[in-house]
Amino acid sequence: MAADVAALLASYARLGLFKHISTVCSEVIAKRGNDPVIVLWSAFGSAMEGNAAAAIRQADTLRTKRQVALASLVCLEAFHRRASMVDRAALESVNSDMRSAEREASPKQLALAATFAVHLRQWDRALGLADAAVTAAGDDPDCLTANGWAELGSGGAEAAEAALALLDRAIASVEAAAGAGSGAVDARMGKAVALRSLGRHSEALDALNDVVAVNRWMLPAIAERGRLHARQGDWEGVGEASAALLASDPLDVEGQMLACLKALAGDGDAASASMSMRQLLAAVPSTSPATPP
The missing domain is CATH 1.25.40 (Serine Threonine Protein Phosphatase 5, Tetratricopeptide repeat)
Incomplete structure (x- = not known):
């Protein structure tokens, strides 16, 4: 899935605009087919709109897709707990598979799972997954960005400072590969949030201006x-x-x-x-x- 689409979906999730997520996913699937990450986002949108049963059915088809296996299991656990009647056997199976998937996950797969854990407000899990991703992958921008957002969810000035350092590394990594001002939309959004929480409003505006200058659709x-x-x-x-x-x-x-x-x-x-x-x-x-x- 394109990084710009991922950044837009993540921003909608933070704003609670879950119907927007479903709309974007439907449009992308119609144009590009069933990309597993988009399908998982679609399931997430359904769950947050209150349709846990449909979300479970959709996410369950992704458990064997290596790219999203761990992330789908993180989501499935949350979706099952949101269901009107919790299927305890299914939940046990999800938790068992999740432990195996986490052991086998690549850094990017850990980062994706951490991203969904952030949106599910599972801060400890998000931090654990994101820390493992960065430890394994170093300056991979996806891993650094996931870790930055996980730190932001922890709250407090110390966490915001840690997040800012991670997100700056993510931006620098992208710019080293693609040039100044390139990409890193979600990292720049996170940087703005970190700076705002630290009371550095002018710098936060600069970060947002960098996003809008290149991505007027954001x-x-x-x-x-x-x-x-x-x-x-x-x-x-x-x-x-x-x-x-x-x-x-x-x-x-x-x-x-x-x-x-x-x-x-x-x-x-x-x-x-x-x-x-x-x-x-x-x-x-x-x-x-x-x-x-």
Whole structure:
């Protein structure tokens, strides 16, 4: 699966936009066929939207696909626990296979499993898998990026500093191979989050600007940029981010939220804020509720 698609799906997962994940996966599968990683993302989207049974069926077909075997088992364990009736025998089988798959997994397979563990909020598991991936693979950008996001999930300034170091290494590794400013979209997104959590807002904006300059389709980066502008009281920046999001999709929830925030806190315009709020409430059904797994 292309790295840019993976970065977009990961960003939607962090925002809780699970219906967006399902839509992107359906489009990619229609164009490129059943790539195992996309199929697993599709199963993840289904599970997070509340359809655990369909997610289990989909992920179960991937257990023998070496590229995603471990990641599919990490997901399957979570999906089974979300089911209305937990199949204990199936769960035991998943856990048994997961132990074997982890022993046999390559660094990239460990990193992929860590990535899904992050989105499932299984922080200890994510850190263990990602640490093992980096130990085995050194400066592989996928492994470093997974480890960076796992550290971010741990919370706190120390974890954010550790994440920042890992993500900078991931970006440097990609740029050494492909040139300055190239790729590493998910690592740059993580870098922005780490910098924001450390209160280094101007540097976080620089990281997001690097993403948007090369990937104008990366709407989650524009939304994050808008939120950072709001923290700094830069209401013109908030308005620009909102306008860009709504130009892409008039029902974009992040765009409507930023428009409402600018009208109320930036402009002191209660009438415009009320209108934006009505538009926001109308847009919400087009997304999925951001319910933690």
